[in-house]
Amino acid sequence: MQIYLPIAEMSVNVLLILGLGGGVGFVSGLFGVGGGFLITPLLIFFGIPPAVSVATAANQIVASSLSGVIVHWRRGNVDVKMGLVLLVGGLVGSSSGVGVFAWLRSLGQIDLVISLCYVVFLGTIGGMMMIEASRAIFRTRRKGGAVRRTKKHQHGFFHRLPLKVRFYRSGLYVSALLPLLVGFFVGLLTALMGVGGGFVMVPAMIYILGMPTSVVIGTSLFQIIFVSANVTILQSIQTHTVDIALALLLVAGAVVGAQFGARFGARIKAEYLRAGLAALVLAVCIKLALDLVITPNDLFSVAPGNL
């Protein structure tokens, strides 16, 4: 069954896109991630123009992060104050990101920058997660005990910055500049990569801000809703590349897939889940890195455009 996508201006197989959404949804439910880092490369792989893929993925993330945050909200795992501070940075970051996106697109370098961002971030995060997870697996096997938690209050350089604010839910007393910067940076990535940025945000919240793990996912999802909504609207205005039909198909597949993923994930040990996610992230990273290095079939590319 084919459907013509109004913005991408091409027809795609409905079942293929539903399956794609479902598969990514399963992974996101399984590992508790947004899955944006999978959706954008996969859409590009199936021939959707990169600009449409990035902008539409942002739209899809609005849906998946909202349904995710509702669950965390009920459990009280959202630090609204921290989320709002992150959000202010995120809105500024994503707005400038959309501008940078349009500029790079006019230079003809957007595909390169998208790929490079993916390789660098997926490689770093995936590598770190893999090391951490394999250590944890090793340790629990040897001792059979629980994983030792890192100390919550580390007083490094970040904690000497001015404008200190108290975040009660996270039990933190840190400079507001810190979450603002983290938010800005992740917002920039959301616009450039079409990802929620959870995979950067969550480690940054744990290791840079020192937030307790229990509120990290809920708070990151909370601010991702608004940042990805901002990106969706700005991309609609500046590049006209948000495809509602494509986004809806992805959402429909993803919400169903996420339920199955979450149930399946509940039966697996956390460190094995992390190792699995790390392997997946690294696989996407390696695929994209190879595409950059291997001599392409055609050295020339064609796009509409004028001087």
Added chain:
Amino acid sequence: MMKTRQMPGSSFFNIATNRETIPDTARLPFLLACLLIFAWVAWHVKPAKADPLVVDLSNHLVAISTGFTGTDVLLFGAIENKGDVVITVRGPERDMVVRRKERKLGIWVNSQSAYLRNVPTYYATAASRPIELIANDRLFASYHIGLENQNFVTTMEGDDTDDSLYRDALLRNMEYVGLYNDKPSKISFLSNQLFRTDIHFPANTPTGTYVIDVYLIRDGRIVSIKSTPLVVSKTGVSAEVYDFAHRYSALYGIIAVIIAGFAGWLASVIFRKN
């Protein structure tokens, strides 16, 4: 990029306007010469008795609806006497940029580029016989028939000065995505007079006004040309969505967010009990 459509022979009329400058003694030879020329012209350019070429399409509008996966349009027509028929289909024009990748620091980066102006976004040809048997290359070149005879205006950016690689890349890419056909498709004759061919428009067919030119060729010369338009446009929901996204882009973005938000909320409600 204007096509010249003048038949050879029309320049003879210029002589008649110079009559005043001819002395009386030369009148008779001049008249004789005129007669000879007239006879020559009459011999070679036969007055059109009836239309030597009639063509039409099964449909002048290709509508891209939500279920569009490509379509065929039937072109049919009749010729008066034996001859060959060549068809060109030219989509709406657009400026294109062709970029060349270069290896920099180990990775492939877009570096040099060429801007090509007025590039047809769709181009197809059809012929009743192998094209080299119908006429020589020069005729097709002078009428810009065929992909190799398109004159794109190119502007180079970078060190490259030769645009032929970029032109080839454009043709190759457009053929790859199915918007150009490299070999003419077949025009079949039902009798000596009636012909038909299917023009294929793939799922990624650009919207706009297409021009279909039909050439009747006899003895290596073009006898008649007919031109007919074809409109490809989006209809129904997809047209409205596209239009809305471009006209009210901010509102479109807000609606996209609301729909996604609603879908996310709905999902969490549906799966709550589980």
